[in-house]
Amino acid sequence: MGSTLLEVRNLKKHFPSTAGWVKAVDGIDLKIEKGKSFGLVGESGCGKSTLIRVMLKLLEPTAGQIFFDGQEITGYSFKEMRALRKEMGMVFQDPHLALNPRMTVFDIISRPLKIHGLARKKGDLTVQVVELLQSMGLQTEHMIRFPHELSGGQKQRIGVARALAVEPQLIFLDEPTSALDVSVQTKILKLLEKARQERDLTFFFISHDINLIRVVADIMGVMYLGKIVEIGPKELLLDDPHHPYTRGLFSAVPEPDPDHSITEIQLTGEVPSPVNPPPGCNFNPRCPHADDRCRVEEPEFRELADGRRVACHLY
């Protein structure tokens, strides 16, 4: 077992709205081990993007605790977080929006190095940027280009290079390939995996695309309406999903295989509003196994013998 790099305990983030409190993140317990690749799947609005923004302290948590590398960072001020920002990078969904159109690639990648005072000497900065570009399969000449001169795949590789520049321990990846064409997706994923191996990085992916998480993650988590319903090693979850939501979600994924087809619809209805989530288990209105207990008592997030954790009264 490796050591824990990131941990959150009972993390909550509620937003005020005219209709009441929006419980975007509502009690998350999570431990990410060093060197692992964690993938969190969930449908739109389940709170996965809010979760990483709270963990990065870009949003203040409503309740709960956040630990990074053994230190509690929940109460850290903006200033105190600054040093930690170097340890946690982020790659965004849309590379067309994530790069400043008025900066050259050199400026984009060297900026975090300058901010964190990691440029060794003046001449060295160029060397560092070139090394980063090469590790992403790009050439020195790309340094003087502007984002609009690059293709989507190249832009995303710049985004990754920027995140790697300060040699972080942990990188959050928010749907890193969903804005890209399939033919260039694989390249990014392979470069990411190579960087992870070489630099001993920890990845935290979030995506609505189960097929993506299936490929990139060691550990997989499933989020529904502000809570994690099931988490465990990828193979366990894929081979034998336990939580009825996990099962329904996986069964709804179309597979690129002519001999496979979606046979029955297990997930009916729609995701309820996070303003007034259903009492008890918040999945109960859509769950085929729901009984009276599920409608009143919230299930505990229990660890099972095989090492997974699941929040359901059935287990």
Next chain:
Amino acid sequence: MRIEDLQVAFSTEEGPVEALDGVELTIHQGTFHGLIGETGCGKSVTGQTIMGLLDNNARIKKGRIMYREQDLLKLSSRQMERQIRGNEIAMIFQDPGSSLNPLFTIKNQIEEAIKMYRPVPRERREGLILEALQQVKLPDARNLMHRYPHQLSGGMKQRVMIAMMLACNPRLLIADEPTTALDVSIQAQFIKVLKDLKDNLDLTILYITHDLAVISELCDYVSVMYAGRIVENLSMYDLFRDPCHPYTEKLVNSVLGVSTRLDQLEEIPGSVPRLINPPPGCRFHPRCSEVLPVCSQEVPLLKEVKGLHSVACHRR
């Protein structure tokens, strides 16, 4: 429907863009036909050309769109509107939210469509609306039709779009990425609705998407587009089991989900060419691993490999 040698160019500030360069494809009655390709390959332009909905800066340079013995490109915009669009060929778009008018109820909007395209007595309209809403499995249709679009979810709106189109009883439906904006569980419900319609009605669909997994759920035949041309026409089964064109082969093997292991996934070097200045000859040749000298000189034409399977590649 048979599309023959269709060429469409857009004039832009940077010069003409040859969005479609000799598109050839045949859609058989009663089948679901997938049109796949990556961003900018011209798949949506193909749909818009069929519907006569191209932007002002587009010019149809050549080609025919034969639909039931008539060339759609020869019809005036008035004829298209009166005779074809809506009652013969209908279209649904990617974003259901922006396709519905927020100021009118669902019933108003479907009724409006029926008024335009289907001459039935007023008292029969409500029955048709209900029937259409039930066909797409919308619960509680009688109440639902009095609601406004903002009261419905994305998945429900997309089903309302289908219902609206069914109420007008077209023969051909063009669906342009209808599930891209939907979550997987909602997408699965939507796919189920389309499958049921396929079984129960004699409907033909041209399904435009980049998502090969959805294709495998729905389509009988597939046309693969690359940089403004059709590179391969084949059955859905052959797409996954026996693709001929190097691009098709690589594309299929790069789809997440074909394999769960990253090292087994294929990557295609380079990126999709810009159509301002496309590569000469076969437009895929700069990225192709089986390139021949002739590939950069001559445009490969579609050749039949076997019945209903044709490929445009000098190698085959």
